[in-house]
Amino acid sequence: MSPTIKDVAQVxxxxxxxxxxxxxxxxxxSSETREHVQQVITxxxxxxxxxxxxxxRRxxxxxxxxxxxxxxPFFVNVLQGIDNVLLDTNYDLIVLNVDKPExxxxxxxxxxxxxxxxxxxGVTVPFDAAEVERLQAFECPVVVIDNRVDEFWSFYVNNTEGGQLATAHLLALGHTKIGYLGDLHGIVRGVPNTPEHRYSGYLLALEQAGIPPDSRYTRFGIMSEANGYALTKDLMSQPDPPTAIFVYCDTAAVGALQALRDMNLRVPEDVSVVGFDDIDVARHINLTTIRQPMEQYGQHAANKILDLLSGTVMDSGQKCFALDLIERGTTGPLNVAV
Amino acid sequence: MSPTIKDVAQVxxxxxxxxxxxxxxxxxxSSETREHVQQVITxxxxxxxxxxxxxxRRxxxxxxxxxxxxxxPFFVNVLQGIDNVLLDTNYDLIVLNVDKPExxxxxxxxxxxxxxxxxxxGVTVPFDAAEVERLQAFECPVVVIDNRVDEFWSFYVNNTEGGQLATAHLLALGHTKIGYLGDLHGIVRGVPNTPEHRYSGYLLALEQAGIPPDSRYTRFGIMSEANGYALTKDLMSQPDPPTAIFVYCDTAAVGALQALRDMNLRVPEDVSVVGFDDIDVARHINLTTIRQPMEQYGQHAANKILDLLSGTVMDSGQKCFALDLIERGTTGPLNVAV
DNA sequence: GCCTAAAATGGAAGCGGTTCCACTTTATAA
DNA sequence: TTATAAAGTGGAACCGCTTCCATTTTAGGC
Known part of the structure; x- marks a missing residue:
């Protein structure tokens, strides 16, 4: 079989x-010994x-x-950030895909x-009390991204603020009939309450503008491209549809834009669309969106883990990143002529 | 620290x-002992x-x-197929991402x-002779997907045939100015020669129709959505552009369609588009494409690995899957009026 | 040339499991 | 009852490394 260290030593x-x-x-x-051993290894x-x-080594x-x-893309970008940091350490990275709750x-x-x-x-993954406790008991350093867990270091943004930012932008453009396409309630889906918070920002902005929320204008589902498409078709095919939509994430917004095109609705003349994340495609399709620091999430998290492993840092803390509205071509003033 | 088997035994x-x-x-x-030990473990x-x-266990x-x-999506789908099979074995799956050659x-x-x-x-990954030899020397079972390596079990499709199928479909619709958007030469990019083969199918179909290939109608690059977009813009903005495009994969075709829309070219009235793979989005955007059995790739590969591990099967063999033309809305007859 | 500190080196112990072998207990048949 | 096979069980040896300790070699200072 494979040679062992003993074989190498012997030879x-x-x-x-x-x-x-x-x-x-x-x-x-000694350098001679080292070289010689290296040769045998090879x-x-x-x-x-x-x-x-x-x-x-334990x-x-x-x-x-x-x-x-x-x-x-959101997760891929975060992963990239992590990977870049870990690349020149001697830690291996292993991706644990948790699509399914089990x-x-x-x-x-x-x-x-x-x-x-x-x-x-943990990226966008919830931890219940028992899990937190167990991880702590095993002294396993944990860093959380896109979620907030008090016991661990957490990197996130203020989603309420993000929702507000997006919605306020649409309001400022004169829109009052503003739709919301979002994720299901976090707890149900096994993802933390981020979705809710983004939605609550939407509600907050409406409230501040004195506009009562209209449930006819909200649709919930898993925020895939396909679902963004389907929900948008549903949303827009009702009588008196919204003139603007805030979509939970860019991925779903891509689907939404496709749906609008297929319905022969012009963007932004007929309908304005705001996304969230600012993934690569967003720039290509000229999507107005809220930028979230995806790669930085990954970099910060990886570095923090390394710090925790070297024991130079406390094992919990919070960092809330800033959000930016990136104004591009999918949002425009309310078209009163229509 | 963590309890060991000794601790459990003692308790x-x-x-x-x-x-x-x-x-x-x-x-x-005995069942009593088992139960008792289980309790201690818990x-x-x-x-x-x-x-x-x-x-x-070695x-x-x-x-x-x-x-x-x-x-x-292509890779995600393949992965899903693998994962589904391995789920109820006691083998763990680890994804080794090889975006970068190093x-x-x-x-x-x-x-x-x-x-x-x-x-x-290995999915869409090349192996050179030395690598093959080393893997064989270590008796590591290897299965290859979307590529053909004689020394290992390989699951693939006939890409030449696929290229032909797509191109012939466009020819049958009356098109003669047919563009090709494809991957760079395999060897260069470190990906096997699949791309070439798909391209050669395109050339073959043209030849059979008596149409000389026109290099103005071909564009090469990494087949991402973004690149599909960029290359299409480039391809179509020249004088006397093609009336139909065969795009290397659906992902890039999505970008291509976006580009065409942004250029106010109607699909399929002005330009027909054929993709390759038949990923989920293809159905949503009604893309005509060549279907490749992605999940099945994964399933077959995983099962074959398990067979190899149990030693019940020979360590190499080939399986070429069938390809289907899925006719949808992005291809139509040549619009002679234009 | 000799003593001493520093640099190199060898090898045993231990990491936490599995497995095999020897042994004890239980069931089965006469 | 007793011989005998089968079922359960304990524990040592081993898997291939790292690390520490003891030992040997080398270098430096006088």
Missing amino acids: AGVGVGTVSRVLNDSPLV KLNYHPNAMAQGLS TSRTIGVLMPFLTM KRQQYLNNYVYSRRLDGLI | AGVGVGTVSRVLNDSPLV KLNYHPNAMAQGLS TSRTIGVLMPFLTM KRQQYLNNYVYSRRLDGLI
């Missing part, structure tokens, strides 16, 4: 300790067994990222502990 | 062997150390999936061997 005519020191870049090896095509290393050198919907259970109940993950980054 | 008043047997569902434990919140298990019970562009190197040179992966599924 090189040194002790296993020396080989181990070479592997781990210890300064306690010759034998030796690869240290990561499981044995992990067992001996650490897996692995950081897990819990996230739903790998397919959506997967989440499994990871949070077993995987993390069995694999002895050194750290966990 | 339960049994030997470690018995605890191990309980953990592994061995029939050689009470102590014990989780077996996966690294220790792996070391002892297997990681992990299967790696090498794939580029996690963000694209990552590919790292995984294929170290990770696979260090982590002692039990199997590897």
Whole structure:
């Protein structure tokens, strides 16, 4: 089978300790010895067994990222940020996809502990009290993105403010019949209450403008592109439809724009649309949106995990990032002529 | 720290062997003992150390999936297929993202061997001779998707045929000025020669129709949505543009359609578009396309890996899946009036 | 040339499991 | 009842590394 450290030691005519020191870049090896051992390693095509290393070191050198919907740009961007930071450390990254609730259970109940993950980054994922307690008991550093958990470091934005920002922008353009396309209630879907907060910002802005909310103008569902399309068609095919829509995320907004085009509604002349996130496509399709710092989320989170692992930092804290309204071509003044 | 199997054994008043047997569902434990041990395990919140298990078992019970562009629906779908099969086995799935060539190197040179992966599924990823040889030397079962490697089991489609199918469909509709949007040459990008083959199908169909290929009508680049958009704008803004386009994949075709709309070109009246893959969105946007069995790729690959692991099957073989033309709304007869 | 500190080195112990072997207990048949 | 097979059980050995301690080698200072 695969050569072991013993084989290498034997062939090189040194002790296993020396080989181990070479592997781990210890300064306690003479340069001749080091070179010689390196050659033997190459010759034998030796690869240290990561499981044995992990067992001996009592650490897996692995950081897990819990996230739903790998397919959506928001998560991909966050992941990129994390990956970039971890790239030049000797921690491996492992993505734990929690599309389905049972997967989440499994990871949070077993995987993390069995694999002895050194750290966990949860993106848009809720943690219940028991889970928090268990993670703390195991002294597993946890950082949370796009959610707020008091016991852990959290990186997020003020979604209420974001919802307000988007809605206020539409109001300022003269719109009063403003639709909202959003995620289902967080608890139901197993995702934290972020969706609610964004919705509450929408409501707040309307209230401040003295406009009573109209449930005919709200639609809820999973915020995929396909669903954005379907919900928009539904929303706009009723009598007296809204003249503007605030869509929960850019991904769904892409679907919404498609639906509007298919209904021969012009954007922004007939309908204005605001998204959320500012993913790459948003720029291409000239979508007005609320920018959220996706890659930075990832970078900050990864760096924080590294800090926690080196023990130089406290194990909880909060950072709320700023949001920006990016005004582009999908929003315009209310067309009174229509 | 975490309790070990010894702790459990001690508290339960049994030997470690018995605890191990309980953990592994061995029939050689009386039901009372089993139950008692289970209770202790729960009470102590014990989780077996996966690294220790792996070391002892000499297997990681992990299967790696090498794939580029996690963000694209094609890969997500394939992954889903794999995941569904592996879900009810006790193999873990680990996704190895090889967007960047250096990552590919790292995984294929170290990770696979260090982590002692039990199997590897490569999606749209090339393997050079040295890599193949090394994988074989380590007796690591490998299955390849969307590519053909003689030494391994491969699941793919005939891309030449696909290109032909798409192009012939456009020819049959009367088009003669047919554009092609495709991936760069495989070798260059580090992706196998699939792109070339799809392109050659396009050329073949033209040839059979007696139409000389026109390089003004071809554009190459990474087949992202954004690039599909950009290349289409470029392609169509030249004098005497094509009246139909065969786009390498649906993802890029989505971008292409957006570009056409932004240029006020009607589909299919002014321009016909054929994609490739038949991802979910294709149906929503009514895109004519060539269907490729994405989830089935994943399922077949995962099952084959399991077969290889159980040693019941030969370690190489080929399966070429059938392709279907899915005729939808983005293709129509050549509009001679224009 | 000799003593001492520093640099290199070898190898045993331990990480936390699985598994096999030896042994005890229980069930089965005569 | 007793011989005998089957079912349960305990524990040592081993998986392949890291690390620490003891030991050897080298370098430096006089």
